[in-house]
Amino acid sequence: MNTIQVTQNDYNTLMELLARNPGETNDEKTRQGALLSELLRADILPEAEIAPDVITLRRRARLVELESGDVLDYTLVLPQEADVSEGRISILAPLGTAMLGFRRGDVFEWTMPGGTMKLKVENVLRG
Template sequence: MSERNIFLTAEDRKRLVALLERPTAAWDRDDVRDLVVEIQRASVVPAAEIPPDVITMNSKARLLDLDRGATLEYTLVYPQDADFADGRISVFAPIGAAMLGYRVGDEIEWTVPGGLRRLRVEAVLYQPEAAGDFSR
């Protein structure tokens, strides 16, 4: 993942830190370590102040695969809610960790076994904070 300024809501940060403190957290995975670094350096803001074009937890985003030209829609979720077939991507998955905190227009890059993947955030279709749903 590239160096960028990301935003997290205080509640998302609290929930993510609690998940990472569990003994079952896979600390040996690079993407989980990257997520820890992102959380530590994120700008933490109250949910009511998060910009509406930022991918937060439980946000649904439209992404453009810059290498394949395909449009994808993913919802960024906590691990227990993940269902790849339904487009619900865990924040602990490499693409999930990479998506967190990105904004419309940003390009996401992350390394996969087959090389580099590149996506651009085209739209945030749903963001709980923008919808006034501060409990998600």
Template sequence: MKARNNSSRQIFITDFDLERLEELIETTSRNSSRDGRYLHELEQELTKAEVVTPAGIPPDVITMNSRVCLRDMESGEDLIYTLVFPGDADLENNRISVLAPIGTAMIGYRTGDTITWQVPGGTRRFKVRKVLYQPEAAGDYHL
């Protein structure tokens, strides 16, 4: 599968996740300016997304509450993260908020894709090795 970058990739999102993420953007933008940049990036990603029903999402797509194995392209290290809403984020347990830079970058990517995003120290790249758990593929449509 070809590497995709943040500006040209086609992402998939479930209608249920889209609704919850739009609510999150609205609520967070009213209450906090701290996540403003990432809110805007997430909002941009959502406007490009192909919206599907939970049953229609491909099983290799990173959705909310998915557990994924990413390979750090610089170090070669494999990392396992779960993509969660901000209230469930817990870095010690590898639960990454969708509003964190890597979280915003992860949503909608598929197994085999390369995630590229800017951090203060330069550019980071991760390859999506495998979606270890996706709620929709497991039949858990409303976590």
């Protein structure tokens, strides 16, 4: 499993989000547990030490699904800012949690009801 990088500010924001909003449904608890697991395995670094090609909150990522070649463009945001039709995906969405902390060139897996997809981070830009 690749190590991911998370800014200290994002880590603090996301830990606060999890503490303030305990999941009410099993689905919410599962999503929050997945995010917590990612945060606990991350290297937490000051913003100045995070490369510009690492997916953090408010950065836009271009992902390529390796099997189909489909391209996904999303900006990673907090739940209240999410709007998939505008390309903003919540950090609590399974894909949002899965993409956190990876950098350009990394390949990661996203498990969904229909199976597992392998995605490559093609590019990362400021949101």
